[in-house]
Amino acid sequence: MSVLRVGLIGAGGISRVHADAWRALGAEGIVTSLAGAEAIAAEFGMAVAPDVPTLLSQVDVVDIVTPSGTHPAFALAAIEAGVHVVCEKPLAPTAAEAQRIVDAAAAAGVRIFPAHVVRYFSEYARIKEQIDAGAIGEVATQRFFRMGSAPSTPWFFQESAGGGVIRDLMIHDIDQALWFAGPAVSVYSVQNPPTVDDVVPRPVTAQVVLTHASGAISHLQATWVAPGLPFRTSVEVSGSLGRLAYRSAEDSSLRVDALPTAATDYMPPMSPTDSPYFREIADFVDALRQGSPARVTGADGVAAVAVAEAAYESIASGRPVTLAEVSR
Structure with missing residues (x-):
């Protein structure tokens, strides 16, 4: 090829x-x-x-x-x-x-x-590297925040057509939460204002709490705001030995608060012109040509969708939903 x-x-x-x-x-x-x-x-x-x-x-x-x-x-x-x-x-x-x-x-x-x-954004990839290197010990809690202008295309606001702030915007952080802390077993979610007659309101905020099989807890918030407001994202991962944090509104650097460790920083600084979309596609091409795994697998795609689906079921029922309850 x-x-x-x-x-x-x-x-x-x-x-x-x-x-x-x-x-x-x-x-x-x-x-x-x-x-x-x-x-x-x-x-x-x-x-x-x-x-x-x-x-x-x-x-x-x-x-x-x-x-x-x-x-x-x-x-x-x-x-x-x-x-x-x-x-x-x-x-x-x-x-x-x-x-x-x-x-x-x-x-x-x-x-x-x-x-x-988002797995190919350098700050998030470095967090994964630090977690895997044991820099903060066992992951205990995670907090994710993502806010952006609401899209203009109508299908984004029709949940039955695959739209919704969780399925479209928050799913980035759902994938990161699973990547950092492993599979989720329970999902609890709320949304304000609520979806009415299959139409998602705007602006809108959803919050999701994941309980992972490891015992870690993840808190996720995603908001579609009025057009013109700046995009913001943040992540904080706390473990038994320290904390990792990144906030796009502050700067483009990853903050590490950890106990002394022999672990090293495996990733060099990235050029601002080094697109994560290019890295994503390049990883897929390399995996295809080498017959090797990519950073994101089909199973990862299924897992993120299952959590999003469980979140919508939780909103509808007003109770936590286990992943086993999500039909497959």
Whole structure:
């Protein structure tokens, strides 16, 4: 596989950072979309396919950057065509659909790569390195905060179509919480204001508490605010020997408060121009060519969706939901 042939399904906002990464990796690109394909093709030197079946017949890998509710159908069509799949988060609206995609890919002998890009942000990757090195001992509590302007596209505000602040925005931190502290066993969630008649309000805030199998507790908050307000994110991980913290509003550095240890900092400083989206796509390509695991697996994609689904069930019921209760 000398020159990778990549098909981009979708031409929305996130498609540009994906297309830019594929171009930087020297891939040959084809794009198809109900609208905007010609603009993406002209900007990034791609060809245009008239429809998805035509695109799938011409590529090695498909990159799905469409609304969340459409991910399963496109992923399963690509798998049936024998094409490897990169899929924007969430992998699917429900855990059952996400697991079906992973199972179908395994049966067909193709790879599925859920695009959980925050694992490739240098600050979060360094936190993972420090945790794995034992810098703060056993993880006890985690706090995640993420706030951004509410999107403008209507489907984001229809929960049944795969929208919602938890499934779209908070799922980044759900994935990080699981990456840092391991599987969750229980989920409790509240949202204010509540969703009414399947329409998510704006602005809106959701809070989720995860109990992990390890005994660690994670607190997550995500907010869609009014357009124009700056994006903010923060993370704090406390353990038996210390604490790791990062806040985007303060600076771009990771703060480590820990007891003396022999552990070293494994990751060098990152250039501001070193895109995490490029690192994400490059990791997927390397895993594909080497036959090795990527930083994010299909199972990771399923796990994040299962927690998000449990969070919505908790909001509806007003009680904690165990992961065993989430249908698969």
